[in-house]
Amino acid sequence: MCRHRPVPLGGDFDDSAQGQNFPIMDVYLPIAEVSLDIFVLLGLGAAVGFLSGVFGVGGGFLLTPLLILIGVPAPVAVASSANQLVGASVSGVLAHWRRGNVDFKMGFILLVGGLAGSFLGVWLFTIFARLGQIELVISLCYVVLLGTLGFLMGIESVRAMLRQRKPGAARRKLHRHTWLHGLPLKTRFRKSQLYISALLPVGLGFLVGVLSAIMGIGGGFIMVPAMIYMLGMPTSMVPGTSLLQIIFVAANVTMLQAYTNRTVDAVLALVLLVGGVIGAQFGTRFGMRLRGEQLRFLLALLVLAVAAQLAHDLTIRPKTLFVIPLDYRG
């Protein structure tokens, strides 16, 4: 695998950190081979952990780019984010579980597909990396998926909020039948009050597994909307169940990265976790005070913002035309 040396950003970051008044305490990350301010890392972990608790997404799609921005080599950022997601998700699942908001049956069926998908994803990752195109593939995946999901969720949540303002408006039909409901292997999910084909969550898990291995994330931001709109799960059950399957997908990615690329920085992950797990607990509490459609609207905005940034980066002329990926195992 290869990494891109974060040439201009790493240096700039050091300068700006030195100029500020909070105490500087650098910690050397043994796998990333860079020194970074421990308070910046803790703060980053807490902020992403908070979001993960609110929305039930792992937050990897924000954590990974931010780590690269502050000077962590991209493959180390991807792999260490996965490691930190394991801990953040455990913390999140426990918080939701105590409120009875985890559908274990659904979670494990999703996982069956997810693990199979992540093996296919890692294989694809290796092929694209060999062709030097993995960064393009990652960016395109982000832009297309985040753009589409953010747009759909935004529209839906605004409609839902408008409906509530107008009393007496027709309520949404509780249950709509589509061809998806005609699939075999019907299974009852008591927690989620659903009676659907088990092939649906397996297929969804598989898709998310492939994407999460390629994009180096838990896949919660794909999983959450899909669980709400495709499976029709109650919104309250979604974050806890999504986090449950993220634990295992992230653990699988961590193991695969540690074995194939040697890019998991456990020190980085631990520092991020200390901030992240606390952030997740507060995030979970905050999220419970918000109504479902407000939650979805905020997530849609966040997702669209990241997609817009990435699309912008892909289409403008880069500052430096030449890049050097380093062979990490050199």
Place this chain on the structure above:
Amino acid sequence: MTRSPLCWVIGLVLGLNPFPLHADSVTADLSSHAIAISTGFTGASVVLFGATDGPADIIAVIRGPDHEQTVWRKGKVAGLWTNAESVTFANVPSFYLVAASRPLEEIVSTPEAVLHRIGVTNLKFEPKGAVTPERARVFADALIEVQKRAGVFSPSHVKISFLGDRLFRTTFTLPANTPTGTYLVEVFLLRDKDVVGGQTTPLIVSRVGVDAAVFDFAQQRAIVYGAIAVLMAVMAGWLASLPFRNA
């Protein structure tokens, strides 16, 4: 911080000294032959000092170990900027720094500079595969430019100062992102733009302490390391949720 590889390298270097015995002499040494990268490493300064056998100029070249390096050129494909073409070079030093008593062009002739690879422009990168010389040049220049910005190739030479006619010293800095490995510090003695003597001394940059242990463990016991990383994360997640249990 004496390590067995250090002794081995010293022996190797002394045995393969490229300068003939009858040459004019220069003696030089470093304030430290081993740079230890540990927690909190933000770079290190090394003093190079020595004496000549009379008035002369001195150039010192500090090179990190060679390795293979690929350079990608971005291009616009279907409206998107992506890695379009690449050239791989076989022998690129991971670190390169030149120190000199005066501007290089004043003290060394071009053939000598090329021969001893003094100055980044005289580093001869060998492209792998069929690459036209012009194309190789463009990519090699870009490689040098990127490495300069990363701080691992020195943008200009570091000043070597003389104390009187014969004693010289200089201080060079290894940045926080210094690659590890065995470096070679080549000291050249120059008269009338010719290299008339020289000495080579090793400099070892290595990880030490807990960080080195973590790195070695991650390399050698990858599966166990991965499993521990996952377990540690699970434990941290569980511990963090305890204080909130009854909330």
